[in-house]
Amino acid sequence: MKFLTALVSPRGAVFLLLVILLVAVMVLNPNFAEPGQLMRYIQRVAPVAIVAIGQYFVIIAGEFDLSQGSLITAQVIVAGNLVAQDDARTVPVLCLMVVLGLVVGLVNGLLTTLLKVPSFIVTLGMMLALLGLVLWWTGGAATGNPADSFRQIGRGGIRDIPVLDFLPWSVLVLAAWLALGIWVTKRPLGKLLIAIGDNARATRYSGARDWWVTTRAFMISSLSATVSAVLLVGYAGVHPSVGRGYEFVAITAVVLGGVVLGGGRGWIVAAVAGAFVLEALFLLLNIAGVPSSLRDAVQGVIIIAAVAYSGLVFRSRRRGGAPQTPPSPGKEPDAPDGAEESSATQALAGEGAAPNNRS
C-alpha cells in the first residue's frame, strides 16, 4: 500500500508514467519486450539521461544550463576532427574533451557567480559562442567519423550474454554516471546545492563558499554533456546537428522527474526517469503511428499535464510549513496551499481579515 502511495506521489509519479508508457509500447509491439530491444532502448536514452543528470545539479541549485546542447555538438566535432582515423589518438582526445568540458563549466560558473550575470543569460551566450566558434573552425561540417575504437563506446557492447543478449557500453556508462551522481547528492556538495537553491543567502551566512559550490554544479553539467557527446559520437556519428536542443530535452526531463525549476528540491533518480519517460513517449508515438506532424503537440500536452499533476499533488500534500519562494526565474506566482493553513493566516484571522485570494 505504501508502495502504491509512493507511486502516485509526485516523487513516484514519473515512474508510474514510465511504466504506463512502456506497457503501452509492449502491447502495441510485442517485439519490444525482447531483452535485446530493451537494451537498445536504454542505449538510445543513455545520452539524454546523462545530460539530464548534469542539468539536475544545475537546476537544484536554482540555475539553468542552456549551453549543454552546443557543448555536445562542439565536443562531437572536436572528436571527429582530432581523432580522424587514428586509433592511437582516442585516449588523448578523450582527455582533451574532458578538459574542454571542465573549462566550459568553469567559465559558466564563474560568470554566473562572480559577475552575477543570470545563468540563463550566461549559458545562452555560451551556447551561441561555442557553436559559432566550432563551426567557424571546421567550416561548418566535420571532417568525418572518427576511428572505430572511439565509436565503440557509444555503439558497441558486450554481446551474447544469457538473458540480456546484448549489453551496450552506453548502459554501463549510464549506470556508472548515475551511481556517481547519487553519491554526489549524498555528499556535502549535493546537500549544499540543494541548500543554495532553497535559500542562497542563508547558505552564504552559514559559511559556505557558494560561488565555488555553484561553479562545481556547472562543471558537473558540462562534464555530463561531454560524456554524452562521447556516447553520441559512437551512436550517431559526427554531424553538426548532433546534440542540438538537448538542453531543452534535459530541462524537460528533470522537471518531469519532479524537480522544481528554481531549485531546492528534487531526486536525481527521478530526473533520470524523466529522461526515460520522454524517450518512451517518442517510442510510443513512433509505434502507434501518430503522424509526425502531431507528435510535438502530443509531447507538449503530456509535459504540461505531467508537471501540473506533480505540482498539484505535491502542494495538496504539504502539511503547513512556510510558503516557499525560490529567488529565481519561474517561481509560482501564487502561494502553495499549505501556507493557508499556516501561521500567516492564523495571525490575520485573529484580526478578522479573511485571506481573499483563494485559488
Added chain:
Amino acid sequence: MKRIRVDSTVIVLGILILVIAVGAILVATVGRSFFSPGNIRDILTGMSVLGLVAIGQTLVILGASLDLSVTYVISLASLIAATTMNGNPANIPWAVTLTLIVCAAIGLANGLIVTVLKVNGFIATLGVGLILQGVLNTGFQGSAGSVPWAFQLIGATGVGPLPVSWIIMIALAAVVWFLLGRTRTGAHLFAVGGDPEVARLSGVRTKPPLIVAHVLCSVFAGLAGLLLASRLGVGSPTVGQQGGYALLSIAAVVLGGTLLMGGRGSVWGTIGGVAIFAVVDNVMSVMQVNPFLKDVVRGVVIVAAVAVYSRRAIVRRRTRFGPGGTRTGGDAPAEAAAPAMVAATQALEAEADAADGSASMQGGAR
C-alpha cells in the same frame, strides 16, 4: 526606487551609444557611412519585429514568468493573417482582428496554465509552443495566403528614414510604459513579480496581472507576426523559428535591465537592448563578418552587456533608516531638533539625579 530603475536604463543607453560609436568607426573603415538613410533604415527595420516581441516578453518577465511560445505564435499569426486576407484589401480589418483574438486566446491559455495549474512559465510555454508547432506542421505545408498591397505598405514604407513599423513599435512601447507606470494592473504586476507572497498578503489579486501579462505578450507576438506577414507578402509556418525570437527577446529584456526574477524593469531598457542587437547585427553584416563568427559576437555581447550592471549589488530594498536618512527627508525636523532633544534629556536626567539625591534618604525604589 525610481532612481535605481533609471540607472539601469541609463546604463543600457550608455552601452548603446558606445556600440553605435564603435560601429560607426568600423563601418567607416569599409567605406560606408553608418548614418546614411539606407543604413538607418536597415537598423530600425531590424528593431521592429524583435522590439514588438520583446515588449511583450518584458511584461511576462516582470511577472516572474517566461514565454517561450512566442516563436510559434508569430508563425501562426502570419499564417492566419495572410490566409484570411487572401489578397483582398477588404479583408484586412477582420484578418487583423481574428489574428489578435487567436493570439490573445493562446496567451490566455498560457496565463491560466501558469496561474491556475501552477506550472512554471518555462515549462508551460514550452509545452504550449510544442502544441503550436504540432498545429503548424499539421495544418500548413509551406507558405500560404497572400497579403494585399495595402497591408504590405506597413512593412515597406517609412517617414524619411524611419520605417512606419518602427514608429508603431515605439508608440506601443509608450503605451506599455504608461500601463506599467500609471495603472493599477501595472503596479500589481510589479508586486506579483517581485514577491507574490507579500503581494497576496497585501491584498493584491495575484492571478489577473500575470494572466494579462501573458495575454499581452501573445498579442504582441501576434503583432510581430502581422508585421512579418506584411513584409513577406505571405504567411509562413517557419518565419518565427527563422528569427529565434524566443531566446533573443528574453536576452533583449535582460539586457535592458529587467530582472529575470521579476519585479523590476523597464520597457525602454528593453527597447535599448533590442537596439543594441540591431546595431551589432547591422555592423557585422556591413563588414561581411563570417556568419559563424556573428553568433560568437552575439553571445559575447549578450553576456558582456548584462555583466556591466549585474555586478552592482542588486538592492532589493532601499535603505530607509540609516546614515542617508529617509528618501523623502521626513526626519529633517527631527534631525534639526536633535541637539535640543539631547539637551532636554540631560536636563531631565539632572533633575532626576537631584530628586534622587533627596529621595535616597527615604530609601525609595526607583
Added chain:
Amino acid sequence: MRRSMKIATTAVALVGLFALAGCTTDPNVAPPDSSAEPSDDGGANEWFDQALFDTQMAQREVVPEGPEDEPYLQYIDAEMIDTSEYASTGPKKACFANASISNPWRQTGWITMNQQLEVLQEQGVISEMETRDAQDSDDTQIADIDYFISEGGCDVFLISPNSTAAMTPAVERACDTGKPVIVFDRGVETDCPVTFIHPIGGFAWGIDTAQFLIDNLEEGDKVVGLRILPGVDVLEQRWAAAEYMFEEAGIEAVDYFTGADPAEIKSIISDELAKGDVAGIWMDAGDGAVAAIEAFEDAGVDYPVMTGEDEMSFLRKWKETGLTGLAPVYSNFQWRTPLLAAQKIFAGEEIPKEWVLPQVPIEAGELDEWLEANDGMPDGHYAKFGGENLPGYPEVWQKRQIP
C-alpha cells in the same frame, strides 16, 4: 473538499488540452488531407504538380547543350534571350544575397563560388562581390536586398532566395533598379530576373531515386523515407514525386522528418526494423546517410537498397558496405554559374532565360572514379562540386576554409 475540486478542474483542463492538441485551432484554413498516418497514400500531396513532373521527367533524357567538360555551363531546353542592353566594359561590382551557409551542401558551393570569383577578378570582369548572409531568415534576406538596393552600389544582383513566395516582392524591387538580377538555386514567383539558374529539379530527383528503388525492389516491399524538413519546396517536390511513383508501383512507403539529426535517424530506423523488415531507404538529402546504414548494421540485418546524395560520407560508406545504391545529385556546381552568367550578360552574350543545368545521378559503375577524384576531401564535401579546374584545387576544399 477544495483539493478534489482543484484536481477535478485540472482534469477538465487537461482533457481540454488533449482535445486542443488533436485539432487545428484555426477554422479558416482547411488542413490538407494527406497527414492521416505516416505512410501517406499519396495523390493528395499538395506539392505534387503533374505538369512540372512531366516536364522534368522529359528533361532528364535530354542531352544538354554547351561545353562537354563544363557541366556548369551547359543548359537544357533553353530559350535564349538577348542581353545586349546590359553590355558594358570594365570590372563590375556584384552583390550577393545568400540565403545561408547552414548546411554542408551550401558550404561547399560557397567555397566553389569564391574560387570562381577569384578567376573573374583576375580577368577584370568582376571587381568585388559583396555578400550578405541571411542565416536562413526570410525577413533578414528582404532587408539585405533592400540594403543592397539603397547602399550597395551594385552592378548586378545575385540572389539565392531563402523561400519562393516570401522573397518575390524583394526580388521585384531589385529588378526595378534596372540592373540585371540573377536568381539561382530556389526560385521566386516572378520572371523579372534576367535568368533563373537551377538544375532540372526536385521532381527529377524524386523520379530518379524512386525508379531506382522500384527497379531493385519488389511490390509490397517497405521503403522508409528520411526527410530533413517540411515546407521547403526543393525538398517537398522530391518526396512528392517519389511518393507518387511508389504508390503506382505498389511499394509501401513511410516518411519521417529527421532534422538531419543522425541520432534521430538511427532511432527511427531502429524502431522501423523492430516493427518489421525494411527493404529500402530513400533520403531527400545526404546528411545522416551513414547513421541510417549503421542502424542496419547494429540490428544485424542485411543492408537496404538505398539512395542518398553525392555527399562524400555517403559515397564512402556505400563503397565500404557494397550495398545497392544510387547517389542522386542536386548539382553543386550550380554555384559557379551565376558569376559566369554575369560575365556573359556584361559581354552582351545570349543566355537562357531559364538556365536548366544537367542533373545526373552517380551510379554504381562510376563510384570508384568519383571517390578517387575526391580523395582527401572532408566527409561534408560534395563530389559534383565542379571546381576541379579552379585555382586552389584541392587544398581550399580540403581545408574547408569558409571565406
